[in-house]
Amino acid sequence: MTVNKKTKSISILAVALFLLAATSLRSSAQTVKSQIQRMSGWQSCVACAGINAAGPGASIYTATTSSPSTTGMSRVFSIASGSPYADALWWKQLGAANGATNLRYDLDFYIQLPQNSQALEFDNNQANGHKRWIFGTQCNIAAGHFDVWGNANGNWISTGIPCHAPAAYKWHHLTWEFKRTSTTLTYVAVTLDGVKHYVNRTYTARNSSINELNVAFQEDLRGNHAAYKTWLDNVKLTYW
Secondary structure, eight states: OOOOHHHHHHHHHHHHHHHHHHHHHHHHHOEEEOOGGGOSOOEEESGGGSGGGOOOOOEEEEEEESSSOSSSOEEEEEEEOSSTTOEEEEEEEOOOOTTOOEEEEEEEEEESOGGGEEEEEEEEEEEESSEEEEEEEEEETTTTEEEEEOGGGOSEEEEEEEOOOOOTTSEEEEEEEEEEOSSEEEEEEEEETTEEEEEEEEEEOEEOOOEEEEEEEEEEEOTTOOOEEEEEEEEEEEEO
């Protein structure tokens, strides 16, 4: 069968325009919160970050700084304590995104003394007044693997994906991809310094009466409770 060249060209153009429109639609439907580390209003807690929300005390602070930084303004997080295994949690509320079912958390991090860190935790929290989806993750440096939070089960679960002590005084890039339904959440994939692993773990969400969307970061001390600092830069949350 002979195909008219003009008709064929029009068909190819139509397909191309359709794909472009579909890509633009997906892109425009996404919401992007970027440079979150620069935003004011970061909140924190110490005791709530520990086991059963009753951890030991610690001296903590956070502030923006120009160095080290990849963009000209990073945020430093510091923890020190006289007690072993103290933790500190910081988070930034971003409003509500009750309809979003996909999230992508991107950031750069730079750690001063990784040998002093038990774990570094990177989280998103979403709630719509009925359910709460805790996209809780940690680089369990002491154990050498990534963990995810079991949500309704209330426990850390090893993914078996390696996450050893990151190199000190060097920027590392981390991306977590998540999705959810009305009652469950899924850890889709994690990418650290360009190496991607698919997690594909699904857990049941918790009941909740609050509405929120936030990003969070936590530092954990080891048993020797030696202090350290971490810097975050290019912190971005994309959701749709």
